[in-house]
Amino acid sequence: MRALSPTDSAFLWMETRNQPMHVAGLNIYTPPEGAGPNYVSDLLATWSKYPKALAPFNVRPVLRMGLWYWEEDEEFELDYHLRHLALPRPGRIRELLSLVSRLHGNLLDRNRPLWETYVIEGLPGGRFATYSKIHHALADGITGARMAAAAMCLDETEHKAPAWALPFSQHPASHPRQASAGLLQQLGNAVRAGRDILPGIGSGLWDIVRASYAEGASALPFQAPPTPFNVEISGSRRFAAQSYSLSRIKRIGKLTGATVNDVTLAICAGALRAYLLAQGKLPKKPLVAMVPVSLHGETDAGGNQVSLLLASLATNVADPLKRLERIVKSTSEAKERLTKMPRLQKLAHGITSISPLGAGMVTGSAEKHPLFNLVISNVPGPREPLYLNGAKLDEAYPVSIPTHYLALNITISGYGDHLGFGYIACRRSVPVLQRMLDYTHHAIVDLETALDINKKTAKTVKAGRKTIQKKSSAA
Amino acid sequence: MRALSPTDSAFLWMETRNQPMHVAGLNIYTPPEGAGPNYVSDLLATWSKYPKALAPFNVRPVLRMGLWYWEEDEEFELDYHLRHLALPRPGRIRELLSLVSRLHGNLLDRNRPLWETYVIEGLPGGRFATYSKIHHALADGITGARMAAAAMCLDETEHKAPAWALPFSQHPASHPRQASAGLLQQLGNAVRAGRDILPGIGSGLWDIVRASYAEGASALPFQAPPTPFNVEISGSRRFAAQSYSLSRIKRIGKLTGATVNDVTLAICAGALRAYLLAQGKLPKKPLVAMVPVSLHGETDAGGNQVSLLLASLATNVADPLKRLERIVKSTSEAKERLTKMPRLQKLAHGITSISPLGAGMVTGSAEKHPLFNLVISNVPGPREPLYLNGAKLDEAYPVSIPTHYLALNITISGYGDHLGFGYIACRRSVPVLQRMLDYTHHAIVDLETALDINKKTAKTVKAGRKTIQKKSSAA
Numbered sequence: 001m002r003a004l005s006p007t008d009s010a011f012l013w014m015e016t017r018n019q020p021m022h023v024a025g026l027n028i029y030t031p032p033e034g035a036g037p038n039y040v041s042d043l044l045a046t047w048s049k050y051p052k053a054l055a056p057f058n059v060r061p062v063l064r065m066g067l068w069y070w071e072e073d074e075e076f077e078l079d080y081h082l083r084h085l086a087l088p089r090p091g092r093i094r095e096l097l098s099l100v101s102r103l104h105g106n107l108l109d110r111n112r113p114l115w116e117t118y119v120i121e122g123l124p125g126g127r128f129a130t131y132s133k134i135h136h137a138l139a140d141g142i143t144g145a146r147m148a149a150a151a152m153c154l155d156e157t158e159h160k161a162p163a164w165a166l167p168f169s170q171h172p173a174s175h176p177r178q179a180s181a182g183l184l185q186q187l188g189n190a191v192r193a194g195r196d197i198l199p200g201i202g203s204g205l206w207d208i209v210r211a212s213y214a215e216g217a218s219a220l221p222f223q224a225p226p227t228p229f230n231v232e233i234s235g236s237r238r239f240a241a242q243s244y245s246l247s248r249i250k251r252i253g254k255l256t257g258a259t260v261n262d263v264t265l266a267i268c269a270g271a272l273r274a275y276l277l278a279q280g281k282l283p284k285k286p287l288v289a290m291v292p293v294s295l296h297g298e299t300d301a302g303g304n305q306v307s308l309l310l311a312s313l314a315t316n317v318a319d320p321l322k323r324l325e326r327i328v329k330s331t332s333e334a335k336e337r338l339t340k341m342p343r344l345q346k347l348a349h350g351i352t353s354i355s356p357l358g359a360g361m362v363t364g365s366a367e368k369h370p371l372f373n374l375v376i377s378n379v380p381g382p383r384e385p386l387y388l389n390g391a392k393l394d395e396a397y398p399v400s401i402p403t404h405y406l407a408l409n410i411t412i413s414g415y416g417d418h419l420g421f422g423y424i425a426c427r428r429s430v431p432v433l434q435r436m437l438d439y440t441h442h443a444i445v446d447l448e449t450a451l452d453i454n455k456k457t458a459k460t461v462k463a464g465r466k467t468i469q470k471k472s473s474a475a
Numbered sequence: 476m477r478a479l480s481p482t483d484s485a486f487l488w489m490e491t492r493n494q495p496m497h498v499a500g501l502n503i504y505t506p507p508e509g510a511g512p513n514y515v516s517d518l519l520a521t522w523s524k525y526p527k528a529l530a531p532f533n534v535r536p537v538l539r540m541g542l543w544y545w546e547e548d549e550e551f552e553l554d555y556h557l558r559h560l561a562l563p564r565p566g567r568i569r570e571l572l573s574l575v576s577r578l579h580g581n582l583l584d585r586n587r588p589l590w591e592t593y594v595i596e597g598l599p600g601g602r603f604a605t606y607s608k609i610h611h612a613l614a615d616g617i618t619g620a621r622m623a624a625a626a627m628c629l630d631e632t633e634h635k636a637p638a639w640a641l642p643f644s645q646h647p648a649s650h651p652r653q654a655s656a657g658l659l660q661q662l663g664n665a666v667r668a669g670r671d672i673l674p675g676i677g678s679g680l681w682d683i684v685r686a687s688y689a690e691g692a693s694a695l696p697f698q699a700p701p702t703p704f705n706v707e708i709s710g711s712r713r714f715a716a717q718s719y720s721l722s723r724i725k726r727i728g729k730l731t732g733a734t735v736n737d738v739t740l741a742i743c744a745g746a747l748r749a750y751l752l753a754q755g756k757l758p759k760k761p762l763v764a765m766v767p768v769s770l771h772g773e774t775d776a777g778g779n780q781v782s783l784l785l786a787s788l789a790t791n792v793a794d795p796l797k798r799l800e801r802i803v804k805s806t807s808e809a810k811e812r813l814t815k816m817p818r819l820q821k822l823a824h825g826i827t828s829i830s831p832l833g834a835g836m837v838t839g840s841a842e843k844h845p846l847f848n849l850v851i852s853n854v855p856g857p858r859e860p861l862y863l864n865g866a867k868l869d870e871a872y873p874v875s876i877p878t879h880y881l882a883l884n885i886t887i888s889g890y891g892d893h894l895g896f897g898y899i900a901c902r903r904s905v906p907v908l909q910r911m912l913d914y915t916h917h918a919i920v921d922l923e924t925a926l927d928i929n930k931k932t933a934k935t936v937k938a939g940r941k942t943i944q945k946k947s948s949a950a
Contacts, residue, residue, distance in 0.1 A: 017492065017582055041564050080711060080902065083577065084570070086561040088596055089516050095559070102558065106581045107492055111709035111903055121563055234586035236555060427555065428586055 004061065004068040004137065011137035012061055012068055012110075018235045020107050022114070024133040024399040026100055026241065026422070031126050032156065032390040040121040040128050043389055044084050050165035051078045053113060056138055057164035060113050068137075073113055081115060081164070087122035096120065097239055097434070100131050104399055104424065105237040114138045115164075127394070132163075136401065152386045152393065159389050225283030227276065229408045230370040233426035238433040241397040242440060243418040249444070255451050256321070258328050263447070264378050264419065265291065265331070266324040268410055269313035270443025271436050272374075273323075276315065278435070287313040288372040291331070309334035310372055320446040374408050375400075381414035397422040408433075479536065479543040479612065486612035487536055487543055487585075493710045495582050497589070499608040499874040501575055501716065501897070506601050507631065507865040515596040515603050518864055519559050525640035526553045528588060531613055532639035535588050543612075548588055556590060556639070562597035571595065572714055572909070575606050579874055579899065580712040589613045590639075602869070607638075611876065627861045627868065634864050700758030702751065704883045705845040708901035713908040716872040717915060718893040724919070730926050731796070733803050738922070739853050739894065740766065740806070741799040743885055744788035745918025746911050747849075748798075751790065753910070762788040763847040766806070784809035785847055795921040849883050850875075856889035872897040883908075 004012070015021040031039045052058075059070040087095045099120065108114045114135030121128045151163040160166070224230075246260070253263045269287070276282035291311050311334060314326035379398065386393040397420040398411040407429040411422045421440055425433045479487070490496040506514045527533075534545040562570045574595065583589045589610030596603045626638040635641070699705075721735070728738045744762070751757035766786050786809060789801035854873065861868040872895045873886040882904040886897045896915055900908045 017585070038564065075903070075906070077902075077906075084563040085574075086563040086597060088559040088561040089513065099560075105584065107710070109580065109710040110492070112711065122561060235582070235584040236587065427552075428550070431550070431552075 001062070001069045001071045002059075004070060008137045009068040011135070015107075017107060018233055019403055020105070020235070021136040021401060022104075022108055022133050023136060023401060024100075024104060024131055026096075026129060026131050026239075026397045026399055027388075027393055028096075028123070028127060028129045028395040029388055029391040030394055031128070032392075035126060035391075037126070039126065039391075040084070040119055043391075044082065044119055046389070047082060047162045048078060050162055052076065053078070053081075053164040054167055057081075057113055057115060059138070061110055061137065076113065078164075080109075080112060081117060082162075083116060083118045085118050085120045087120060091122040091124055093123075096123065096129055097241060100399065101237050101239045101427065103131055103133070104239055105235055105427075108133065108135055117163075128391070130388075131399075133399075152388055154384055154386065156387050156390055156392070158387065223285065224288035224370045224372050225285040226370065227283060227287060227373050228279065228281050228429055229374050229425075230405050231407055231429050232404050233402055233407045234428040236427040237402070238423075238425050238427040238430065239399055240423040240434045240437050241395075241421060242437045243395050243397075243420045244440075244444060246414060246417045246419050248448075249419060251453065252324075252444075252447050252451060255453075256324060256328075258324055259331075261291070261378050262324065262328050262331055264412055265289065265311060265313065265327050265376060266320070266447065267440060267443045268376050268421075269315055269323055269327060270320055270446060271439035272313060273315040274439040274442065275436055279431075282315065284316060286317070286326075287315045287374070288370075289313050289374055289376045290372045291375075292377050309338060313373075319450070320443070321450045324447065370405060374406060374410065377409075377411045378419075379411065379413040383414075383416060385416060396420055400424050402426050476537070476544045476546045477534075479545060483612045484543040486610070490582070492582060493708055494878055495580070495710070496611045496876060497579075497583055497608050498611060498876060499575075499579060499606055501571075501714075501872045501874055502605045502607075502863075502868055503571075503598070503870040504603055504605070504863055504866040505869055506603070507867075510601060510866075512601070514601065514866075515559070515594055518866075519557065519594055521864070522557060522637045523553060525637055527551065528553070528556075528639040529642055532556075532588055532590060534613070536585055536612065551588065553639075555584075555587060556592060557637075558591060558593045560593050560595045562595060566597040566599055568598075571598065571604055572716060575874065576712050576714045576902065578606055578608070579714055580710055580902075583608065583610055592638075603866070605863075606874075608874075627863055629859055629861065631862050631865055631867070633862065698760065699763035699845045699847050700760040701845060702758060702762060702848050703754065703756050703904055704849050704900075705880050706882055706904050707879050708877055708882045709903040711902040712877070713898075713900050713902040713905065714874055715898040715909045715912050716870075716896060717912045718870050718872075718895045719915075719919060721889065721892045721894050723923075724894060726928065727799075727919075727922050727926060730928075731799055731803075733799055734806075736766070736853050737799065737803050737806055739887055740764065740786060740788065740802050740851060741795070741922065742915060742918045743851050743896075744790055744798055744802060745795055745921060746914035747788060748790040749914035749917065750911055754906075757790065759791060761792070761801075762790045762849070763845075764788050764849055764851045765847045766850075767852050784813060788848075794925070795918070796925045799922065845880065849881060849885065852884075852886045853894075854886065854888040858889075858891060860891060871895055875899050877901050 011021045053073075053076050056070075058072050058076055060073045061068050062071050063069075085099070087099065103118060108116065115138065116133045118131040118133075119128065120131065123129065150166050151160050153160055249260055249263050249267070252258070253260055256263070258266070268289070272287060273282060289311050290308060292308050309331060312326060312330040314323040314330070317323040317326055377398075377400070381396065393415070395418070396413060396415045398413050399422055400409040400411045402409050402425055407426040409424050411424075413420050413422070421437075423433055423436050427433070486496045528548075528551050531545075533547055533551055535548045536543050537546050538544075560574070562574065578593060583591065590613065591608045593606040593608075594603065595606065598604065625641050626635050628635055724735055724738050724742070727733070728735055731738070733741070743764070747762060748757060764786050765783060767783055784806060787801060787805040789798040789805070792798040792801060852873075852875070856871065868890070870893070871888060871890045873888050874897055875884040875886045877884050877900055882901040884899050886899075888895050888897070896912075898908055898911050902908070
């Protein structure tokens with residue numbers, strides 16, 4: 001039995017039926033050529049040969065004298081954690097997203113290790129998906145998320161034990177080549193990093209907020225407008241997801257001198273503007289996003305340091321290029337301020353995302369005066385194709401955590417030549433979230449049109465959009 | 476906005492993530508002849524033409540100044556409540572029960588009307604199932620359960636609006652012929668009746684307990700032995716279900732002079748004994764069940780009055796016939812004591828089941844000295860075949876509520892010539908619950924063997940067992 005850190009415990013304490021504290025990853029796979037209709041059943045049968053879970057997949061939280069501890073679950077039951085599901089007809093991505101929306105709203109059972117993995121069959125052409133959920137409190141130094149990533153292969157012919165059965169020696173930590181390999185690992189990093197922020201809330205995060213508040217900054221804290229996203233949330237969720245060609249986004253960046261992260265923010269900004277306009281709720285003042293950014297070589301330590309900044313999304317600007325310009329200005333100013341800050345204040349400890357707990361604590365009950373409106377994370381991912389027991393990973397999406405006063409979260413993760421946009425929201429506060437997919441698509445097209453990217457080129461990149469997008473739009 | 480009664484509120488207050496307070500019904504259907512593979516999708520498409528819910532399917536609980544009220548959900552979203560799912564391959568009853576086990580462990584979202592209906596396709600031969608969940612607090616006088624039943628038809632060619640869209644005038648209350656028609660209505664009655672008990676806990680229920688405690692009674696309260704069923708429960712569930720030919724059970728009753736209810740209790744007793752023996756946890760003292768019973772014409776009011784009694788299950792007796800004998804003696808004595816009680820004390824208000832709340836409150840934290848070990852309800856059901864938009868209802872099972880210190884609940888409901896046994900339990904406290912299905916089967920066979928029902932007859936009745944049983948046993 002091992003005590004949880006106060007921070008890990010906080011994720012258990014703050015969890016309610018309206019605010020579950022788990023993150024997840026949705027992966028979509030194509031089975032190897034020649035795979036029969038029982039491919040998924042066989043995969044599950046193979047996995048069920050590993051009925052014993054290793055740390056941290058084998059611990060459950062127990063409360064003793066007001067403190068949380070991890071203890072091994074002596075009656076670990078794989079059949080409970082590993083779940084086989086199927087999509088109803090016609091088995092479109094629409095049905096998959098609908099299912100994930102529901103699954104993400106369900107609390108984990110605290111009497112058991114805090115994770116569930118669903119293997120979902122029934123997509124057209126034999127494709128299948130996995131939805132892996134893990135509690136924020138569980139993903140610590142040796143994160144379950146990293147272990148899940150470790151179960152993926154870089155080689156089509158390679159077969160591995162499932163994540164819960166991998167001993168520590170096979171963890172990414174000891175295999176650097178695999179360390180960059182998985183979405184779930186990225187998520188794990190984000191999760192872990194989020195926790196690192198917390199002890200610094202009184203100092204570090206607050207310093208960033210104070211710095212952003214400097215005169216003339218484009219995004220001023222406490223100047224974020226009230227939006228439908230900054231309200232108390234309900235327990236139901238809606239998840240929407242779509243992939244876009246990274247080259248397409250890079251081309252926009254190249255023509256405008258913006259970073260991929262800035263273009264991504266501009267795309268989100270365009271989508272958010274369209275969404276709020278349609279709802280009749282676009283504030284006059286621009287939305288403010290809390291964004292994790294990398295500070296390449298700009299810090300004392302050099303390398304790929306990451307910190308957080310507040311960025312104006314310029315949602316009050318109708319012109320897509322001017323909007324992008326404003327965003328670039330906002331993030332540049334914020335980065336400049338960050339580089340002037342002492343290293344400790346930057347919280348540059350490999351942070352790739354803000355912790356939902358941190359965000360919730362900072363925003364508090366500021367429904368009328370939110371500190372910022374939402375978190376947008378852009379998590380870099382592996383470029384090489386990944387395989388799960390021979391099945392090719394086609395698409396990968398993070399499913400993050402909405403919290404009170406942050407009812408919408410956008411997390412974007414890279415895989416191959418695509419960026420997967422994952423929108424997760426309180427289904428009640430943020431209705432018809434699925435329309436964000438169309439708005440996202442239009443936001444990209446609007447930028448391309450404004451940049452006069454000729455039709456022929458535009459067609460090429462459009463064809464590069466992944467299946468999930470087309471199907472969802474058709475739905 | 477309408478205030479909840481203190482009792483209805485109690486179901487909301489006492490609900491925790493380990494102790495959800497919803498009941499459900501699992502129905503299995505065969506589509507009409509000639510139905511195509513899109514039959515279920517089409518059914519859902521038809522239902523989605525009724526996006527507006529009527530009372531009580533349109534109200535959600537809100538807390539104001541410490542009191543619960545029902546208010547109309549102005550943003551009612553049918554798509555959230557009505558859910559399409561499919562079984563993974565091979566789509567056996569085993570997969571269905573596994574799915575229902577998981578669904579029953581998930582809390583309802585309190586920001587919305589407290590019900591969910593799942594339509595589950597993928598059983599062999601185009602069969603499908605519905606799993607309808609409703610909160611105990613919602614099912615009041617005009618119960619949602621009764622409304623669900625009202626959506627069923629006695630005629631294959633009849634088509635009706637779905638339950639949530641039926642106006643009050645079409646309720647069973649105003650159509651007596653339909654009033655007897657549904658399992659869900661039975662459940663609804665049980666639920667409603669359960670609530671009626673509560674105000675009487677200080678008087679009525681307690682009087683029954685005191686009466687059972689009379690010298691010489693076979694089942695003495697506070698003499699129920701500690702069992703694995705009388706512990707605090709976790710949030711995960713296991714559901715097991717099976718149907719048996721009612722004629723087979725009646726034949727046993729005829730040969731022994733026992734009522735169907737007594738034989739049913741003896742079957743449960745045999746199964747419980749086998750289960751506890753296999754777990755190495757059979758207490759020396761017999762288990763005590765809380766059982767709703769009918770008191771035909773034995774009360775001042777006459778008619779079909781129902782009350783509750785404590786029955787010894789004689790699980791310490793190895794011989795099946797002697798066990799049945801003891802059970803008959805126990806229930807007869809209890810009924811005799813009941814008939815001697817004043818009418819009010821009998822709580823004879825149409826009670827068909829004990830409220831889980833009542834049970835929980837009475838048993839308290841008596842882990843070492845449980846008042847009784849479990850509730851076994853035998854709910855009479857309709858004899859005529861029922862139809863849902865042309866699809867024949869094959870099997871119907873109640874899914875009840877385990878509570879702290881009552882980790883296992885057995886509810887049996889009749890439909891046609893079959894009794895559907897529904898076992899619902901805390902998955903952690905009551906492991907391998909699915910074995911109860913085999914033990915139940917053996918308990919019936921043991922009684923038949925002891926009664927020397929000849930092999931030919933036995934074979935006939937065995938063939939009468941419904942598909943669900945065979946499939947589950949094979950699983």
